[in-house]
Amino acid sequence: xxxxxxxxxxxxxxxxxxxxxxxxxxxxxxxxxxxxxxxxxxxxxxxxxxxxxxxxxxxxxxxxxxxxxxxxxxxxxxxxxxxxxxxxxxxxxxxxxxxxxxxxxxxxxxxxxxxxxxxxxxxxxxxxxxxxxxxxxxxxxxxxxxxxxxxxxxxxxxxxxxxxxxxxxxxxxxxxxxxxxxxxxxxxxxxxxxxxxxxxxxxxxxxxxxxxxxxxxxxxxxxxxxxxxxxxxxxxxxxxxxxxxxxxxxxxxxxxxxxxxxxxxxxxxxxxxxxxxxxxxxxxxxxxxxxxxxxxxxxxxxxxxxxxxxxxxxxxxxxxxxxxxxxxxxx
Amino acid sequence: xxxxxxxxxxxxxxxxxxxxxxxxxxxxxxxxxxxxxxxxxxxxxxxxxxxxxxxxxxxxxxxxxxxxxxxxxxxxxxxxxxxxxxxxxxxxxxxxxxxxxxxxxxxxxxxxxxxxxxxxxxxxxxxxxxxxxxxxxxxxxxxxxxxxxxxxxxxxxxxxxxxxxxxxxxxxxxxxxxxxxxxxxxxxxxxxxxxxxxxxxxxxxxxxxxxxxxxxxxxxxxxxxxxxxxxxxxxxxxxxxxxxxxxxxxxxxxxxxxxxxxxxxxxxxxxxxxxxxxxxxxxxxxxxxxxxxxxxxxxxxxxxxxxxxxxxxxxxxxxxxxxxxxx
Numbered sequence: 001x002x003x004x005x006x007x008x009x010x011x012x013x014x015x016x017x018x019x020x021x022x023x024x025x026x027x028x029x030x031x032x033x034x035x036x037x038x039x040x041x042x043x044x045x046x047x048x049x050x051x052x053x054x055x056x057x058x059x060x061x062x063x064x065x066x067x068x069x070x071x072x073x074x075x076x077x078x079x080x081x082x083x084x085x086x087x088x089x090x091x092x093x094x095x096x097x098x099x100x101x102x103x104x105x106x107x108x109x110x111x112x113x114x115x116x117x118x119x120x121x122x123x124x125x126x127x128x129x130x131x132x133x134x135x136x137x138x139x140x141x142x143x144x145x146x147x148x149x150x151x152x153x154x155x156x157x158x159x160x161x162x163x164x165x166x167x168x169x170x171x172x173x174x175x176x177x178x179x180x181x182x183x184x185x186x187x188x189x190x191x192x193x194x195x196x197x198x199x200x201x202x203x204x205x206x207x208x209x210x211x212x213x214x215x216x217x218x219x220x221x222x223x224x225x226x227x228x229x230x231x232x233x234x235x236x237x238x239x240x241x242x243x244x245x246x247x248x249x250x251x252x253x254x255x256x257x258x259x260x261x262x263x264x265x266x267x268x269x270x271x272x273x274x275x276x277x278x279x280x281x282x283x284x285x286x287x288x289x290x291x292x293x294x295x296x297x298x299x300x301x302x303x304x305x306x307x308x309x310x311x312x313x314x315x316x317x318x319x320x321x322x323x324x325x326x327x328x329x330x331x
Numbered sequence: 332x333x334x335x336x337x338x339x340x341x342x343x344x345x346x347x348x349x350x351x352x353x354x355x356x357x358x359x360x361x362x363x364x365x366x367x368x369x370x371x372x373x374x375x376x377x378x379x380x381x382x383x384x385x386x387x388x389x390x391x392x393x394x395x396x397x398x399x400x401x402x403x404x405x406x407x408x409x410x411x412x413x414x415x416x417x418x419x420x421x422x423x424x425x426x427x428x429x430x431x432x433x434x435x436x437x438x439x440x441x442x443x444x445x446x447x448x449x450x451x452x453x454x455x456x457x458x459x460x461x462x463x464x465x466x467x468x469x470x471x472x473x474x475x476x477x478x479x480x481x482x483x484x485x486x487x488x489x490x491x492x493x494x495x496x497x498x499x500x501x502x503x504x505x506x507x508x509x510x511x512x513x514x515x516x517x518x519x520x521x522x523x524x525x526x527x528x529x530x531x532x533x534x535x536x537x538x539x540x541x542x543x544x545x546x547x548x549x550x551x552x553x554x555x556x557x558x559x560x561x562x563x564x565x566x567x568x569x570x571x572x573x574x575x576x577x578x579x580x581x582x583x584x585x586x587x588x589x590x591x592x593x594x595x596x597x598x599x600x601x602x603x604x605x606x607x608x609x610x611x612x613x614x615x616x617x618x619x620x621x622x623x624x625x626x627x628x629x630x631x632x633x634x635x636x637x638x639x640x641x642x643x644x645x646x647x648x649x650x651x652x653x654x655x656x657x658x
Contacts, residue, residue, distance in 0.1 A: 049522040050493075158609060159380070188379045189550050190593045194605035215523050218552075218595040222603060245597065259527035262596045263552040265575035268373070268559065271534060272527040278492065 005037035012070035030056040032233035043210040045224035095170030099182035101162035112150035232290040239317035249319035340367040347404035360386035362567035375558035431504035441488035448484025473502035494525035566621035573648035583650035
């Protein structure tokens with residue numbers, strides 16, 4: 001896997017200082033020892049609740065956050081040792097789509113200018129070439145006729161159309177890697193699938209690698225090859241999407257799946273199983289396994305003392321839980 | 332159309348119309364909607380943004396903006412015609428002990444500089460003149476009822492997590508002992524776990540307090556967590572109305588069918604599809620059935636000419652689609 005990976009992190013740690021008055025009183029350990037790899041033309045879904053560090057991890061992969069320690073490789077180059085100028089060149093090969101299409105587009109720019117901007121910033125093409133590229137990108141995200149949408153302002157568009165503009169902007173530099181951070185969670189259920197299918201189409205056509213950050217396992221199922229489950233700054237389980245969802249290994253993954261309803265009228269007669277408590281503070285995460293205070297399989301003297309390593313449990317399947325200890329083969 | 336026996340109904344809405352004036356023209360947010368809600372049942376009001384589901388709720392509880400162009404129809408709650416009440420009577424007879432509402436966006440519904448307890452108690456103090464101390468005590472009871480500690484009353488909104496705030500909002504809505512609770516996307520800003528937690532709470536409260544809910548959502552999977560019956564709205568009109576046990580497995584309106592097909596299932600291997608086209612313009616909706624430009628079963632010369640009435644599919648199952656005409 002490591003040889004073909006386009007993006008890879010090694011023991012990545014990202015801490016943010018907590019300042020009070022004049023001193024630093026602690027650190028938010030947003031990402032705390034993460035090993036993640038994304039292959040070429042692969043879509044990895046990074047799934048977790050708010051505050052688990054998934055957005056920070058996504059930003060780090062784009063070289064937007066300086067890590068405390070660890071490495072981030074993009075196509076073999078370690079981003080953590082690059083200068084700002086070298087990083088900027090590198091970022092040309094990456095794209096990003098944010099969650100809120102109402103906030104991520106400049107309201108005083110036309111769609112044309114919004115989509116053109118990455119080209120201008122990166123000094124790509126002449127004015128005429130840029131025009132052609134913008135219109136092509138708009139067509140690609142199905143904003144037809146492109147000329148018509150190019151002259152619009154964001155406020156004239158629906159949520160789904162705005163997100164398409166954001167996607168056009170992300171793909172216009174022909175990136176090899178795109179981070180999409182909750183790109184459909186603000187959209188209506190009926191539009192979500194449309195946007196996800198658009199991502200899939202772009203991936204097929206251009207062979208882009210995607211990191212799909214979400215808290216929704218149901219959409220991850222339809223738009224990812226592999227899934228990485230994140231809890232309190234750490235990855236607790238990774239594996240092929242279908243396998244993880246049909247047979248989750250880590251108790252936290254299990255809990256996440258249990259929390260999501262499918263449309264089924266018999267749902268109203270049953271209570272959902274939810275682990276007690278809340279995700280921990282990232283300033284003082286629990287010792288040992290970070291899920292242990294909420295875990296139904298908690299083993300005293302073990303889970304609260306030692307940090308579970310990643311166990312290889314099957315083909316491409318990893319889970320950081322002591323329940324797998326007997327089947328040991330450590331990664 | 333009478334979807335259920337009028338005698339069973341706690342709330343009965345007939346031909347409800349709510350239009351707004353905007354610079355572009357009249358927005359026909361709710362354009363003649365009828366439905367009833369039984370004592371103790373949950374009706375899910377489902378639709379895309381702009382389908383009129385939230386406006387229907389605002390019309391029922393009479394929380395109207397200034398730009399209302401038309402507000403008419405009949406809203407009968409506990410055999411009382413709400414349209415005939417003046418604002419003062421409405422406040423006394425409906426807002427207190429009648430209908431309460433939990434709004435979307437738990438994060439922004441609280442005043443950041445007032446303690447949670449005071450805000451939960453406020454409806455009692457303002458509407459019923461309950462003495463402060465007693466109201467506070469009741470607020471603590473209400474917080475306990477929704478699974479929070481009594482001490483939460485002393486805290487400020489910023490000290491609570493999203494899920495706790497949502498619970499406190501439900502406590503606020505419950506403190507006047509309403510019979511009908513309107514929930515407008517109560518979990519849409521929350522994480523999956525927190526969402527499941529709040530849904531569990533709503534199920535529990537329904538059972539323990541015998542509450543009646545109108546649950547507004549765009550998410551059919553979430554609606555199935557509570558709904559005894561489902562009302563699907565499209566373009567300011569009712570598209571389909573029926574018991575969940577029938578509507579989910581056998582939708583009768585093409586829009587409902589496509590909406591169900593657009594949901595990604597976690598436990599079934601089904602490729603979701605999307606609905607082509609975009610929602611209708613609320614100012615100049617299409618002539619005839621408002622869904623006809625997107626409908627795969629459109630009948631030329633019929634669907635694009637006349638608006639389908641609600642046809643009875645069977646029992647309490649209704650759909651506004653010409654395909655059901657023979658029945």
